[in-house]
Amino acid sequence: MEDQEIEKVSKLSCKFHGDFLLDESPVTFEDSSSLQEAARTARPWRRAGRSGEGVAAKLVRQISVRLIQEAQRALEDFSELKMRYNDLLKSRTVQQFQKIIKHIKRFMIFCYEFELGFQRSLATKLPAIRGGGEDEAELAEILKKRASCPFNSTSLNQWLECTEREVSTLESIVQLMPNTQVLPSQNHMYKETGRVRNALLFVFTALDSSDQFLTDLQKHLEGSASGRNSQDPEMDKWYLSKDLHKAIIQKARLFSHFAKANQGKDDIRFFAVGLTDRFKRSTIYCFEDGLLVSDDYVPPSEPEALTGQSLSQQCAAAVLHASTGSAQHHRIQSGGL
Incomplete structure (x- = not known):
């Protein structure tokens, strides 16, 4: 220089x-x-060190990504379930049956409660694992417990699919009775039957049957779940039985033909409702002036137009048969489907 x-x-x-x-x-x-020479000597060592550290960090990230993706899928499953049961609640058929609404809302509440707990666990564990305070095995255990409890994705989706199928089945049966007004609850039943001289109601009696899977969900949230496996959501469903389904459809068609034959009469109305009843799966109620006079009325096999008086006489015959054990009226039988 x-x-x-x-x-x-x-x-x-x-x-x-x-x-x-x-x-x-x-x-x-x-x-x-x-210091130049020392810096030149140290530079290759630092580069090698950084390369080794990168391999180790990459391996850790691969393990974390796998678990985080599994956790993300679980959260996405709950979001998809939420969209499905919200769409189901908007269905006209569901709105017509409060028993179905009750089951879906219970399912919604249980899923929401479990999802909140699951999110809290993730919010606690993930920062601790990233900070090195806990091992990734903690996250793996959370995911494993979820997969083995009643709130696993397979069981939740299966229950919702069953409910969707039940709603579709109800919709197809209701469509067989175009001259029939569907009432959403028992309170509506008493209100409407009190407004007309005579009323016949097609009663779906299977809608209030106990749902063991919902009970299993509730017990798990309460921490009182037993060690047994949760019941299959499809177990003992009325709409999965071909014989019961066929019998209900036959009765619905008979009811519909009778309603059509008496369409336009001011003193006779036809309704459908979902209730709990001693009869299996379906029956027909006969009301007179708001009072139940028969809980197992059977319309004639051949459609015929009746007056309010003749319908009342048939219902009265049913009451007489039930109380005295006298000869059975040809339009009344001793048991529902």
Whole structure:
């Protein structure tokens, strides 16, 4: 360097920042130049070190991504379930049967409660694992418990699929009775039957049957679940029995033909409702002036137009038969389907 350059360089000051502890901290350009060889020697070692650290970090991230993706899928499953049961609640058929609404809302509440607990667990464990305070096995255990409890994705989806199928089956049966008004509850039944001289109701009696799977969900949330496996959501469903389904359809068609034959009469109305009853799966109620006079009325096999008086006489015959054990009326039988 020329004299002028040397003079300028001599006025320079230096300050070092790095990962190495130096014997002396250089403050001039000349002092810092003496570290050049050491820096060159250390540089390949630092590069090798960083490469090794990257491999280890990459391996840890691969394990974390696998578990995090599984946790994310679980949360997405709950979101999809939420959309499905909200759509189901908007169905006209569901709105017509409060028993179905009750079951779906119980399912919604249980899923929401479990999802909140699951989210809290993830919110606690994930930061702890990332910070090194806990092992990833903690997250794996959370996911394993969820997969083995009643709130696993397979069982929840299966229950919802069963409910969707039940709603579809109800819809197809209701469509067989176009001249029939569907009442959503027992209160509506008493209100409507009190407004007309005579009323016949097609009663779906299977809608309030106990749902063991919902009970299993509730017990799990309460911490009182037994060690047994949760009941299959499809077990003992009326709409899965071909014989029962066929019998209900036959009765619905008979009811519909009778309603059509008496369409337009002011003193006779036809309804359908979902209730709990001693009869299996379906029956027909006969009301007179708001009072139940028969809980197992059977319309004639051949459609015929009747007056309110003749219908009342048939219902009265049913009451007489039930109380005295007298000869059975040809339109009344002793048991529902």
